[in-house]
Amino acid sequence: MTAKPQPGDVSGSGGPVEARAAAAAIAQECLATRARRLDRTLTRLYNDALRPYGVTSTQLALLVGLSLQEPVRPGVLGRGVGLEKSTVSRNVGRMIDSGWVTEIDGQDGRSKLLRLTDAGSTLVSRAYKGWRSAQERAKTVLSQGTAESLARLDAGLGADS
């Protein structure tokens, strides 16, 4: 005898019923949906707090990486924060235009080295106040204990991902 369709059985050929069952499963479980929503919420919060300093959360993250590793090649910087090389290229370009970063030739004729300028260094120091207030508010928004969950999640991300 043929098993009758179970709830959650979404292996049908594409009618509206199958679509709703698939949608329900995705809505309940999708990890990307949750990660994206969390990211948007926190990014807005940090960008709000950083706006008075004229820097975004993306830019501050790169300046921070630079501050700890300079001089550093763009590729290395990008891998540290999980950014694709072309994305780094464009972000660094904007920060050079802003006067926060300079590039010098690496020994290798194809590579470069990035450095913070004095203005970039000063910006990190000043924006730290804004970051701290955002961090406080973020801890409040995320219910108790969840900040550590995020830390654990992030730690699960290998250097290769």
Added chain:
Amino acid sequence: MTAKPQPGDVSGSGGPVEARAAAAAIAQECLATRARRLDRTLTRLYNDALRPYGVTSTQLALLVGLSLQEPVRPGVLGRGVGLEKSTVSRNVGRMIDSGWVTEIDGQDGRSKLLRLTDAGSTLVSRAYKGWRSAQERAKTVLSQGTAESLARLDAGLGADS
């Protein structure tokens, strides 16, 4: 007597030493940095799996929301996934161009209602296979137990955020 600067004291006036101390604190603790990195990693993974179906993770999330609530106003749909209204407007525009969504007038002369087309419905059913494989891989990438952490994190996000 004056207390000498403590490690972690980054209240100075902006020199390179203060910048590095601030950078170290941010690098170690920033919640937004972690959320953004996690989001980028997962988004790439899901987009890879969905590419054969011609849909992105953002679009699938909206189609899923639509599938469960239609007909629905753009604003309601956006609040459900934490997207700003202008972002919804543009994403929906692309999906209308793709033939997955249609809009009809709401009773209220300023509001609209969105519906899935048959093509949109079919797409959700088909892309479900791709989503499932991405979801499996995502669970592997995130070390054991961390998927639940993400679920808990997301649950901490109020409807107002």
Added chain:
DNA sequence: GGGTTATAGTTGTAACTACAACTACCATCC
């Protein structure tokens, strides 16, 4: 009913992100 305020959605602008394709350079191997 006419002015004021609030709500729904769009548009201008700009940053962020990534894939694909490209240039330039280096290393290796034959």
Added chain:
DNA sequence: GGATGGTAGTTGTAGTTACAACTATAACCC
């Protein structure tokens, strides 16, 4: 030493996101 393949970074293109400013409509208030 020239072909071959790999590495570093840029550019073309396009989707994602949000703030500010805008239009249009509705609701309220007097």
